[in-house]
Structure formats: C-alpha cells, structure tokens
Amino acid sequence: MSDVTHESSSGAAPPEDNGWRQRYWKKNVRLMVVLLAIWFTVSFGFGIILIEPLNNIEVLGFPLGLWFAQQGSIYTFVVLILVYALWMDRIDKEFGVAEPKEGAQ
Amino acid sequence: MFGLEPMQFWTFLFLLLSFGLYIYIAWRSRVKETKEFYVASRGVPTIANGAAVAADWMSAASFIGMAGMIAFLGSDGSVYLMGWTGGYVLLALLLAPYLRKWGKFTVPEFVGDRYSDTVRVVAAICAIVISFTYVVGQMTGGGVVFARFLGLEAHWAVVVAAVVIFFYAVLGGMKGITYTQVAQYFVLIIAYLIPAVAVSQQIGGFPIPQVTYGTILAELDALRTEFGLDRFTEAFTGRDGGQLDVFLVTMSLMIGTAGLPHVIIRFYTTKTVRGARFSAFWALFFISLLYLTAPAVGAFTNLNLLQGAREATADSLPAWIEPWETAGYVELNTDSGAIESVSNAAASGADLIVSNDIMVLASPEIGGLPAPIIGLMAAGGMAAALSTAAGLLLVISSSASHDIYYRMISKEKASEKQQMLVGRLAMSGAVLVAIIAGLNPPAFVAQVVAFAFGLAASTFFPILILGIFWKKANAKGAAAGMLTGLIFSASYMIYTLPLFGLEANDHIWGISPEGIGTIGAALNFIVTITVSNLTKPPSEEVQEMVESIRYPAKQQLEAAGKL
Numbered sequence: 001m002s003d004v005t006h007e008s009s010s011g012a013a014p015p016e017d018n019g020w021r022q023r024y025w026k027k028n029v030r031l032m033v034v035l036l037a038i039w040f041t042v043s044f045g046f047g048i049i050l051i052e053p054l055n056n057i058e059v060l061g062f063p064l065g066l067w068f069a070q071q072g073s074i075y076t077f078v079v080l081i082l083v084y085a086l087w088m089d090r091i092d093k094e095f096g097v098a099e100p101k102e103g104a105q
Numbered sequence: 106m107f108g109l110e111p112m113q114f115w116t117f118l119f120l121l122l123s124f125g126l127y128i129y130i131a132w133r134s135r136v137k138e139t140k141e142f143y144v145a146s147r148g149v150p151t152i153a154n155g156a157a158v159a160a161d162w163m164s165a166a167s168f169i170g171m172a173g174m175i176a177f178l179g180s181d182g183s184v185y186l187m188g189w190t191g192g193y194v195l196l197a198l199l200l201a202p203y204l205r206k207w208g209k210f211t212v213p214e215f216v217g218d219r220y221s222d223t224v225r226v227v228a229a230i231c232a233i234v235i236s237f238t239y240v241v242g243q244m245t246g247g248g249v250v251f252a253r254f255l256g257l258e259a260h261w262a263v264v265v266a267a268v269v270i271f272f273y274a275v276l277g278g279m280k281g282i283t284y285t286q287v288a289q290y291f292v293l294i295i296a297y298l299i300p301a302v303a304v305s306q307q308i309g310g311f312p313i314p315q316v317t318y319g320t321i322l323a324e325l326d327a328l329r330t331e332f333g334l335d336r337f338t339e340a341f342t343g344r345d346g347g348q349l350d351v352f353l354v355t356m357s358l359m360i361g362t363a364g365l366p367h368v369i370i371r372f373y374t375t376k377t378v379r380g381a382r383f384s385a386f387w388a389l390f391f392i393s394l395l396y397l398t399a400p401a402v403g404a405f406t407n408l409n410l411l412q413g414a415r416e417a418t419a420d421s422l423p424a425w426i427e428p429w430e431t432a433g434y435v436e437l438n439t440d441s442g443a444i445e446s447v448s449n450a451a452a453s454g455a456d457l458i459v460s461n462d463i464m465v466l467a468s469p470e471i472g473g474l475p476a477p478i479i480g481l482m483a484a485g486g487m488a489a490a491l492s493t494a495a496g497l498l499l500v501i502s503s504s505a506s507h508d509i510y511y512r513m514i515s516k517e518k519a520s521e522k523q524q525m526l527v528g529r530l531a532m533s534g535a536v537l538v539a540i541i542a543g544l545n546p547p548a549f550v551a552q553v554v555a556f557a558f559g560l561a562a563s564t565f566f567p568i569l570i571l572g573i574f575w576k577k578a579n580a581k582g583a584a585a586g587m588l589t590g591l592i593f594s595a596s597y598m599i600y601t602l603p604l605f606g607l608e609a610n611d612h613i614w615g616i617s618p619e620g621i622g623t624i625g626a627a628l629n630f631i632v633t634i635t636v637s638n639l640t641k642p643p644s645e646e647v648q649e650m651v652e653s654i655r656y657p658a659k660q661q662l663e664a665a666g667k668l
Contacts, residue, residue, distance in 0.1 A: 025655055032198050039194045043187050048352050051180075051340045061319030063338050069183035070175075070400040071315060074190050074393050081197045081389055085382040088202075092379070092657055099377040099658045 024095045031087055035080050043073040115480030123292055123484045124269050127491070130288055131273030131281035149283050149374045155387020157283045158371045160290035160492035162189075162388070163395060164239070165246025168293055168489035172468075173461030175403035177449040179335060181343030182400060184351055188358025190389060190396050195363040197385035201372040203573045205381035206654040208373065211500075212366040212565065213508040219572045219647065221580035222513070227587060229508035231564055232366040235557045236497040236504075237535070239367075243494035244543030250466070250486040263543035266491060271536045274495045274502075275529050279374060282495045289488035294394055296485025297465070301398045304405045304472040314401035321408055328411040332447045333455075337404065346615030353620030361558030361622055364566035367500045378657035406464040409471045414444040414457055422457075425470035434460040498535050505531035556598055559618070563590030563625025571633055576648045578633060581640045586633030594625035 046054060051065030059067065092098040149157070167189070175182030204215055213232060217225025244263045273281045301314045309317030326336040335342035344350050362368060371388075372381045413423035422444075429435045436458040437444075448455035466486060469478045506528035511519050519527070564587045571578040571586075598618045600610050616624075642648070 020660070021652075021656070028655070035198060036194070039191065043191050044352060044355070047183060047187055048348065048355065055338065055340065059319075060316070061322050063322075065340065066180050066183075066322075066338050067319070069180065069340075070186050071397060073183075073187050074397055077190050077194050078386070078389050078393050080194050081382075081386040084198055085379075085386050088382060089379065096660045097656045097658050099379055 020095055024091065024097065027091050028088070031084065031091070035084055038076065039080055042068060042076045047073050111476040112479050115477045116483045117480075119477075119480040119484035120487060123288075123488060126288055127269065127285040128272055130284045131276050134280045134284050135276045148376065149280075151375060151380045151383045152387050153287050154283065154371065154375055154380070154384040156290040156391050157286035158368070158384065158388035159391035160286040160293065160488070161371060161496035162368060162392060162493070163293065163489055164493040165243050165486065165490040167395065167399075168297065169246060169250075169465055169486050170462055171465075172399045172402040172406070173449070173464035175400050176407040176464050177334075177461060178343035179329075179337040180340045181351055182403065184344075184354045184358065186396055186400060188355045189362060190392060191355070192359040192362025193385055193389040193392070195359060196368065196372075197382060197389075199570055200363060200369060200573070201381045201385050202378045202657070203654045204369060204569075205372050205375060206378050206657060207650070211503050211508055212369050212569075213504060216568060216572065216583065217508070217512065218650070220568070220578075220583045220643075224568075224580055224583050224587070225508060226513065227584070228565070229504040231560060231591075232504045232508075233501050235365065235560055236367055236500040237538070238557050240494050240497045240501075240535070240539045241542045243490045243497070244539055246486070246490045250483050250490075260544055263540060266487070266494070267536050267540045267543070270491055270495050270498065271533065274498050274536075275532050278528070279499055282499055283374060285495070286492045289492040290391060292481075292488040293485040293492075294391070296481045296488070297395055297402075298398060299478055300469040300472050300474055300482065301402050301405075303474050303478075304409075304468055305401065307472050308405050308408065314398050314405070318401035318404055321404060325404055325408045325411075328408065328415065332411055332414070332445070334447065337407070344617065346612060346617055346620070350612075350615050350617050350620055353616055353623045357562050357620050357622035357626075358558055360566045360626055361560075361562035364561035364564070364569065365557075366504075366561075366565070367496045369569075370500060370503070371496075402465060402468055406468055406471055410459065411447060414447055423471070425467050429459075429463050429467060434463045494539070498532050498539075501535040502528045502532035505535075556595075559594045559598060559622035559625060560591065562622030563594040563629055567626050567629040567633060571630070571637075573651065573654065575634075575637075576651045577637055577642045579637045579640055579643045582633040582635075582637030585636045586629040589632040590625040590629035593628055594621050597621045597625075 046065065047069035051069055054065035054068065055063035057064040062071075089098070171182075171185055174185065204212075207215060207218075209215065209218070211229075211232070213225045213228035216228045244266060250262065273285050302312045305314040305317040306312045309320050311317045311320075322338055326338055329335065329337055341347045341351060344354070346353075372384060375381045375384050409423070413426070426435055430437065438454065438456055438458070444456045446453075446455040447457045447459065449459055449461050466482055469482050506524060510527045510531075511517060511524055515523070567590065568578070568583040568586055572583070597613075597616075598621065601612055601618045612618075
C-alpha cells in the first residue's frame, strides 16, 4: 500500500462508526443505480431495443435510432463517468473520506 | 527522394521519428524497482493515465479495421462502437475505484486475496491466455501497414515491431510503457482525425465528420441499394442473429472490456481512488474522439468507393484503389468492365471485393491529401498496434513473475532483484513467442479474439463484481462460477467456430460465438451466488477487507463531527 492512500480501517471500526458508513454506501449505490439505468436505457434501450421505431424520426439527416446506436450512446457514456466522478467527490467530502493528497487534475 | 517514392519516404521518416521518440521516452523513464516496474510507483498524473489507457485500449483493430467493418456492416457496426466504449462505464462505476483502493499489482492478486490461492492461479493463467491471443493480433496488424506503405514483407514488420516493443517494455516496465503510450495516443489520434476532417470537408463541405456523416446517409443508402448491399441505416441486417444477437454481442463486448486484465491493471497506477475515477473519464473521453469519428469515416469511404465504382469501369477506378490491388487487398472480378456489385467478402463473387482493413489507411488518399499525411497515417497505425501490444506484454509478465513465480513458486521469498529479473525474462519470452506466432499466425487468430472477450466476460467480470459488492461471495462459489462460465462459453465457441480442425455447427437461436459471453457471465453469477449461499461465508478479515475498499480514505475527525 502506498503511503498516500491511507488505509481506512486496518483495525475493526468502532460500532458507532457504522451509521455514517451505511449512509455513505447507500448514497454511492443509489448514484450508481441511477447512472447505470441511464447507461442501459440509452445504449440497449434506444440503440438496440427501440432502434427501429426511433429510426422513423429523422434529425439532421440521421435516423434517430442509428444516431443513438453510433453516436448518442457514446456521448452519454462519457458524460455518465464525468458525473459519477464529480458527484463522488462531493459525497467523499461530505463524509470526510476524501483523500488528502489529490491525484486528479 | 533518396530513390524512394514520396509516400515511402514520408512513411519511413514518420516511422523512424515516432520509434525514436518512443525509445527515448522509455530510456528516460527506465526503472529499477518492482513497484515502478508494475504500477509506475502510482505516480502517473490522471490525464496522462487516461491517454495511456486510451492508447492501450485502441488496438490495430480499432485503428485500422473498425471503420472498414462499419462501412460494410452499416447500422449493426454499433455493436463494436457501443460494446468497446460502454464497458468503461461499468469499469468506472463498479470496478476501478475499489480495485485501486485495495491496491496491489495485478488482477489475479485481487481474486487471490479475496477468494483463495487456487482462484489466483486460475486467474493468472486466464490473464496470460487472454493477453497472449491479443498480442498476436497486434503483431499481424502492424504487418498490414508495412506491406502497403513500405512494400516490405509482413514478416519484417513483425520483427521490427517486436524489437521496438521489447526495448521499451523490458526497459521501462509500466512507467516506460505508460509514458510511451501517452505519446502514441497523440500520434494515433492526430493521424486518424486529420484525414477524417479533410474527407468530411471534401465530401460534405463541412469539416466536422460527426455532422457531415448525417447529411450523406440518404445518398449512401441509395447507392448501396444499387450495388446489392443492404441500406446503411437499416438495423439488424449485418448479423444473422438479428436483434437478439446484436443485444448479446454488445453486452458481451461491454462486460468483456470491463473484465480484461490489461485494462483493469491501468487503474492501479493512479495516485488515489479519486484519480482512478477521473482516469476512467479521461480514458473514455480520449477513446471517444476516435470512436465517434470511426462510423463517419466508414460511411465516407464507403460512399467514395461506390461513387467511384458507379462512374467508372474497371480501368478507370479512383486512383487510390490500384496500389491496394497490387498489395492484395482489393480484387476485381469483372469481364464486361462495368462494376455492378461490391462486397467485402472474398467468397461473394462480387465484381469488386474490398478488404475491411484498407478503408481507414486509404482515407488520406481518398481525401486527396499529400504524401506526408499518408506517412503519418502509417505511424498512427503502428502506434495503435505497439501501444496495445506493450500493455498486454506487461500483463503476461506480471502474471508470470508476480502471481505465479513470486507468490506460488518462491513462496514470497524472492528479492526485488529476482522478481524484476523474472519479470523481464517473462516479457522477453512472451515477445519471442509473439514473434513466432506473428510470423506463422495460427489460422484461428481472428476467432480467438472472440474467445478473449467471451472468456473475460464469463470468468473475470462476475467474480470481480461479486467480490466487491457482496461480502458473502466465497472461494468455492467463485471457483465454481468461473469454471461454469469458462466451460459453457468455450464449449459453445468450439461448437460454432471451425477451431482445432473441428467442424463448425450452426448457431443456436442465431446467437453468435461473440455474444455467448453474456450468457456465460449470467451463469457464472447464478452459480457463484448459489454455491456461496450453500457453503461457509468468508473469514472476518476478508469481509472487513471488502468493507474497507468502499471508503477512499480514513474518515477525517472534524468532518465526522459535523455529521
């Protein structure tokens, strides 16, 4: 383990700790579920399951289903990861578990 | 110029310059410690790591082959576009931050600590097999570039590529590889985007390929119908299995991506957990620049080719086609002189048969760009092949030296020096075997890539996810799950692909071997959960470890007080 990462719980956590732990984890999981639902809807939903009906709508020359399958889904993936990273920053700070030495930027 | 044609001169120049740059960077970042060798001391800045992951991920197939595949598959080319990008969402949200927090050197290390030593050995062997099949593909991919642009034998391409990789991978380990990959990313993306923008301007009068792409679709559909191809915009024409198969293949490529050891290992090199999350963002951002452009390039080159074929007879095709015909990538089968059908399948008997692999490399010539750009394109293709091959060799080396030699054979007694030596020896051995395999590629290399993804999807992905998110997942469950996924997927692939001299059988319900990983993964999940529930849960320490990787750092007291 490198010294900048700070092992969080080498010893057993005191029982009163568990409240914040559960709240932190719940927030994390809820964010994950929402983002993964969008991930699935845009790629598998719009790009595969609903591609044929969506193709009847045309936007700037693109049948909409094709656009989602070959362009829109990829834009969405990039944004989803950015939102996740930024949102987790906020949650980490709120719970005081952000790492002291910043690696990003 | 020096007795060479301008195109060959520029190709030589760019290849020499770029190879020189890579070796220089590797020399600057050569390493002496195991930790530096495997994870670059965790000192890689986030954006640089993102660019390195992008170069690592985008192989010769992405750079050279993908746009050409989309050109002929049309709408269904989306399986590769979504499949090879969507996996990063899973990686960023479900794996990267937690594996970084747990923080060791390799993927087998995680499953070894989390489950058991037996699972570690199985994982190490899977990692070596998956990575090795990939390396061979990179070696042969480099051959296309050399054969066309330098008129060299593909054999020499393999040897030259291997020697260059050998230098910087063995010398610099992860650190050298990471920084050369950053350089390689920029070489390959510039080489990809310049011709794409130029062709977009030329065909659609607007320099942004993602916009022009839409405006030419109607014309492309009309032309394709004329030449006996399915309409580009029509879904589910490119694959026999239709919608179900498109769904399964996309899913299999996504979860396969998230389970590939050479991708996961890159998130161990960031400084922090936060760095791992942002690295995943930058990686997909850099990857998306190429992936969003690829379908446009596919459509443009397809349009140009068909327009040329309609207006021309066999004697007056666009000028860029002829050298490719000489190199054996284009075939003309017409007696009357008129071209009435076009295909990418050698067995189709069409008047004009064009290989997928040339569509991107030919794009500067199609756009009428000068010789230096063509040279840059060749350097870009080589950058894509080299960067991926180096990343894979590192996985082979770390699995062999760390997981198998250090953990299993020396029982953790080997010194730093011995570990480094074994690591370098393993890498040298892998390069040698890759040269031999690249010189005589086994006939089934193309199909083996499907194996790699199917294997990663149906073995690694489920037990990594359960290992992180479910404390009760235990060693017996993981071993049973991995074996089930492996045996199921491998059997279906052997059943449907002409491997090892066996006869290929029909696909069941239209499910192609590329898509079977999805079902293999589902079975793995079910078996791991069932067996874990029926047997003893893991020890307290293991459960505490799973708990601890959820939190990036120790809670700061003043912040805790506020809650």
